[in-house]
Amino acid sequence: MNFFTVSFFIIYFSVGAGELCTKITENLHYSCMGRNLSYIPPSIPSSVQTLDFSFNDLKHLQKTVFPVLPFLRVLDLSRCHIKHIENDTFNNVKNLTALILTGNPITYFGPGCLSSLSNLQRLVLVDVGLLSLQLQMNNLTKLQELRVGTNNIQSVSLPSIMSNFKDLHLIDLHANNISMIKTDQTAVLREIGRNMTLILSRNPLSYIEPGAFKDIYLRELDIRSAFVSSAAQKAGLQALYGLNVKRLMFGKFKGDFKFQFSDADVLDGLCSIHFQEIYYYIIERPSETVFIFRCMINATNVLVKHGVIDEMEYVFFHEIKELYLLQNQLATLPGKQLSHLHTLEKLVISHNIEPIRPGTFIDMPKLQYLDLSSNRMTLTRCCTTLLSGTPQIRYLNFSQNAEISIELGGLDGLASIEILDFHHTRVLDLGYYSVLSNLTYLRYLDVSYSSITFINIFSFYGLRKLEILKVAGNHFRGDVARYLFNNLTLLEHLDMSYCRVVELHPSSFKNLQRLRLLNVRGNKLMTIDFLALPDLKRLTSLYADKNSITSIPLHVLQKLPTNLSEFDLSSNPIDCSCSQTDFILWIIQNQNILKQPENIFCKTFSPSSDFRATDFDIDSCVHKKRLTIVLSVCFVTVVVLLSFLVYRFQFYLQYCCILLRGYRSPGQQECSYDAFVIFSSYDEVWVMNELMENLENGVPPIQLCLHMRDFQAGKSITSNIIDEGILGSRKIIVVVSQHFIDSAWCRFEFELAQSRFMLEHSPNIIIIILEDVEEGKTKKVFGLHKHLKKNTYLKWSRDPLSNMRFWIRLRKAIIAKKK
Known part of the structure; x- marks a missing residue:
């Protein structure tokens, strides 16, 4: 290979490499991910602020690798096979605020390799083979996040210089090799501000020196799956005495090795820790009853997930505001155990493993948010018995349960409800009676897929403040949909998808002048002429896909709401014929508002046709129309001419007909x-x-x-x-x-x-x-x-x-x- 050939190859490669980078935002954001590049392409503008250069091949980082990019703020060098980082490597990109080096097998950090990054706020060194936290970070005084998870770090000891990092609020040490924590290793943590999040999850902790966290203030401490045994966890929690933390997360990640508890007081160490919020992911099944909540009575937020709680203990929380019981094994709603909690504002009991029986919540004057979803619960009389002492409830979620029966007057005393969710729960009587009429503050109602047949046109009577209504997957009998929504004058979002609706009368939406989103997806509609009415002038989104619409008349298209910005017509049997050129032309010209225009297929040819409406040749129809006009004129001319000739020679034609029947000469007949x-x-x-x-x-x-x-x-x-x-x-x-x-x-x-x-x-x-x-x-x-x-x-x-x-x-x- 001669010199000319080599030069040509290098020039060609450079130009090609530059073109490989994807422009996300003009002059600001570029992605060169996975292009096998060994240098920064010269086509990257100097004004770039975000550069994703991950999954390339750099190996050695030195000053000459990066061109001068004075405005670059975010640089992602994940998995670029980097082994060595020399001093002053980042001098040409010194204004970085985020540097990501995840997944590089770095064996050498130059002592001053980070010294030029005085504005760095986020440093990610996940899975880079770090053995300790003793890095040269003297100039990183603006650092806010340090993520060094999945390395081989064995100590939480931080460089002393970090005590001056007043903006530092996150240290992520997950999945390292930290087995013990001693008092002298936490000295810097005591001096850093109180807004710190420390993540120690998935470390093999076997010992924490008692008092190692005394007088340390943390915003969050995550020690999930961070102990090698139940004994180590029990001792570790006790050793955390004197710790002040706003949010404590402990227990196990789903799928991790389970402990075999044998002590009822395994969680007693929590009594010596000052926390406001606690999140406990149990996973394990204790061999005997564990008093889970005994040391949580002072918490404001409590979450217990994946527990094996059959029956909740009586707990007299002092200041609790939020309680989450997720994926547990409760047999009955703990109404009695939680009643009289005057401070509780939010209660979530959902995704229970076993079908749960209803209970009664009494004297809970501040309860505003109640989520009882996904419990396979059957509630025969909703809801005065269940919620007899909860006058302030604003959010009520019964979705994804077995069956709910709402009797007349069943929601009396719950007039404050603003959000009510029944989706995927069989709801009885709602389509027959006006059982919601007293919910005058209701803004959001979801009864999707609730096996409701709407017969009563007053089913939503009284909901004068309703803004969002979802009735997807239900059924409307007769002409009830024509009148059902007439009183919902403030409605902005209506979902009627998959309701087997064949036709919607224009007056169905005559009073919905604030409607912004209408979803009629998956029905059997053949026309959407209701769009031509002025009542829907504020409509911005219409989903009419998966119906039986073949065309939309021109007069409807001309009167579409002017604010319409998202219109889904995909998966309809569109008639792509020359008789529909106005409609096809509208589709071609309005792809900016059409959602998934590439999925609008012509079904004129066959039901399985994959010919797109946007590819239809309108010009061919013009030629066909001209030809049709010419042929029609010719045909009319011929008909007129033939008519004239027939009229002119009618006698001769009659004579010819007689002759064709058979001519008889005078010699063959008697004259x-x-x-x-x-x-x-x-x-x-x-x-x-x-x-x-x-x-x-x-x-x-x-x-x-x-x-x-x-x-x-x-x-x-x-x-x-x-x-x-x-x-x-x-x-x-x-x-x-x-x-x-x-x-x-x-x-x-x-x-x-x-x-x-x-x-x-x-x-x-x-x-x-x-x-x-x-x-x-x-x-x-x-x-x-x-x-x-x-x-x-x-x-x-x-x-x-x-x-x-x-x-x-x-x-x-x-x-x-x-x-």
Whole structure:
């Protein structure tokens, strides 16, 4: 490889590497995570404030690694295979406030490697192989968090300089190798401020020197899973006497090794610790009854989780405000044991392992928050018995239980409730009666998936301050949804998803002028015309996905709420056809407000189609529309033309139809007449007085067919002309005059006569010129001029001699070939 090739490769790699970094926020936040980079790309702007460079390959950190980035505040170098950090490494990024070095196998820290980071507030050295906390941190006086968990640190001893770190409030030492804590190791902790959180969880503590934490003030101490045995835990709690801590967290993490308790007084050491809040994660099953709460009577907040409490002991808490009993084994709600706690404000008893039986809470005047969710509880009469002495309750949660029955007046005395939650609990009677009518302060109601059938339109009567209502997964009988929400004038959030609703009448929301979010997901709606009403002018979010909507009319789209910023139409069977171009065009142009526009599929082609509506070609519809218009115009033109031709040649068409039925020549049939006379009605006098008189009264008599005498009544003129005249006569006499030329019927009869002449190839037409007609006018009758040129005709004359000769010749022409 020559020099030119090497140079080209380096330039190409540099440009490519810069492009690999992802811009999160223009000029401020970039991510180069997992790009296998060995340097900071030059494309990173000097204005960057946050840089995620994790999962790359740096190995050696020195001053030249980082370009000058004076505004960089957060630098993440997690798992970059860093082994050595030289002095002044961070000199070009000295304004860092957060440095994350998690997961690097660091074997060498330069004595002054951190000295330039005088503004550093957060230092993360998790899983870097640290053996102690004795780091050179002299200049890190603004440090607030030091996270050094998952290392091999064996002592809590802090550098003496840290006693001057007045802003330090978190030291995380979880999962190290600290087995004992002595008094001299906690000296710096005594001098640091009282806002410190110390995390010692998952350390193998076997010994704490008594008094090691005496006169130490901590905001929080976490010693969960921090003792090697139950004996070590008992002794450790006793050794913590004199400790002042706001929040104490101890016990075990779920899944950790369990202790086998044998002492009822295993928690007595808590009596010598001053704490306000205590969180106990039990996990273990003691071999005998343990008095859990005996040393917690002065706490304000108590949490017991994963306990094996079958029945709670009577505890006379002095100042308790919050009590949490989570995932325990209570058989009955400890109403009697907790009654008369005049200071208790919040009580959470949830996720009980066994189905819990209801109890009674009496004389708890300050109780405002009661969570009894996920206990598989069945409450037949709610709630005056259960909550007979709790007049100040504002939050009541019965969700995810078995069954709750609310009787009329069952919520009397609980008018202060603001939040009521029944979701995924079968609730009886709520859809039939107005059992909530006295909850005039209720702001939030969740009865989702509560097996309710709403029949009574006054089910929510009286809830005039309700702002959030969730009725998902229930059912509305008949037209009740049209009136059910009319009195909820302050409602801002309505969830009606998965209620099997087929249609929503526009008046269903006529009074909900403050509604901001409407969820009708998962129903069977085919239209959402209610959006066109002005009542929903404040609507910002509409979820109408997973319905049966094929299209939305243009007039509805034009009247959508102006504040609508989130509209979900995904998973609907959208009709992508040229008849819906207005709707498809709206989808394409409004993807900014559509949620998941990529999931709006065209179902015109097939139910499983994955063709996106946004990919529909509107232009093709324009061409198709133009083609349709052209074809329509052509079709109309052809129809009009054909109609004109049919009207113009209707007689000929009828004649053709008769011929198609089968033509019979005079030789094949017996003719009724000797001759059919074609003449104008204006020449009727001559025909009757001269032609008929001389031919029918002569010898031999010649039988003429005259239309006014011989045509059958009730039969169409055309059929008479063809059947009686042309086909029923051996000869055809044509009386030509000026009136004949001007008559449409005469022209038609002559043209039909010519068609017979063409079929038989015999001289069956006898023309009589009754009066002289200009040669040019004879051309007006199709074939007449040509016939006169090629065939002999007779001319009527009033001269006696000529007249006699005329009748002789005419009679002879008619009776020629007569059998």
